[in-house]
Amino acid sequence: MRPIIDNGPGGPAASLYVHLPFCRERCLYCAFPTVADEPALHGPLIDAVLAEARRLHAQHSDLGPIETLYLGGGTPGLMPTPLLERLVAGLRATWSFQSDVEITLEANPTNVSVHSLSAWEALGVTRLSVGVQTLRDDVLARLGRRHDAADAQRALGVVAASWRHTWSADLLAGWAGQSVAQLDEDITRLVAAGPPHVSVYALTVEDGTPLAALQRAGRQVAVSGALQPALDERCTARLGEAGYQRYEVSNFARPGQRSRHNQVYWADRSYLGLGPGAASSIHPHRWVNRADLPGYLAAAGEGRPLRSSAELVSPASRLVEVLGVGLRTRDGLEAAAIDRRFGPGVADDIAVGGEALVAAGLLDCGARAGGGTGGEGGEGGGMRIRIPEACLSRADAIVAELIVALSRVERRARVLPV
Secondary structure: OOOOOOOOOOOOOEEEEEEEOEEOOOOOOOOOOOEEOOHHHHHHHHHHHHHHHHHHHHHOOOOOOEEEEEEEEOOHHHOOHHHHHHHHHHHHHHOOEEEEEEEEEEEOHHHOOHHHHHHHHHHOOOEEEEEEEOOOHHHHHHHOOOOOHHHHHHHHHHHHHHOOOEEEEEEEEOEOOOOHHHHHHHHHHHHOOOOOEEEEEEOOOOOOOHHHHHHHOOOOOEOOOOOHHHHHHHHHHHHHHOOOEEEEOOEEEOOOOOOHHHHHHHOOOOEEEEOOOOEEEEOOEEEEEOOOHHHHHHHHHHOOOOEEEEEEOOHHHHHHHHHHHHOOEOOOEEHHHHHHHHOOOHHHHHHHHOHHHHHOOOOEEEEEOOOOOOOOOOOOOOEEEEOOHHHHHHHHHHHHHHHHHHHOOOOOOOOOOO
16 A cells, blocks of 8 residues: 555544533533532633633634534523523634534533524524433433433423424433333334434443442343344434435434534544644644543643643544444445545555455445535545445444555555554
């Protein structure tokens, strides 16, 4: 395989993610940097985030206009509206925003009301993400969720009736004891509310979480690996019947309703993360903020460094990452885009390295898909490298096999890490 360069993702536009870490209670499976809600720290956090934004703008003034803004957490929906208004206004004063900017806000069912929806709309929010997880009370309690099924059903009904923009609902699949029939019931009740977008995440037991401690103590916290394919198959079929297309391993959307912000990550484009624990990627650099809230607030207030880690990403490592995230999507990767970024002929080398996977029906290096950069079909109608839709749930394992295969291709220099 020929030596790899990295010309970057192209284009000056970027996306913003703001991490608002406050939660009323930490879910047992959560590995994100969150803290118990402290209203007295809401204002100082907004001040710190805006100070970080001004500092980053001075360093990256060529970025923009901002195309997506994602307010995540934590539970941004529990933040007082005046503080959220100050945050969004401050970001708009720092960066220019596209006229059709997508602004997403995460909310839990207990945060949703007709009043809150009206306030978020006035704030400029164009997309809600509602964390339902399941509609079974016993499982919600086991996972440490604050809401119950009635709260979720009420919230879904309020959003369906009163929210005039796009929105998404999240489900969690693979908790201990879950059957295919129970997943089917969750999906049926969820899609009855008509969310334009649904995310179904497989329960992952992350190190350092209470769920991991329960597993170490001998408790079964997730379904066996043998059941996962059946859950995935039923989920994909049921959502497909309801009009949703799987466009990424965990994400399903009706036509025109894909998440623009998440597609920035999957295309490995530029983004800036603000707040404690947030990550940023501006070619060729990547960094992560310190996660402890007191330390972040103090450093931001005193103008000290906020980063806990930073790295210069090598072209070979970046290619591995592009394959890892891009092949999790239904559209896959356009060969011409790979060659533009990593050098002429790299896509052909990938196709050669993946010949065994192609022969096994696990990879397609001749697929074509139409569409535009708006997200419904990728960059264009050229040759694509993609994983067949029927195999998409196995994307991570297939990509790992592809990387190993590429490392064995004869080349002048070994440029892909195994």
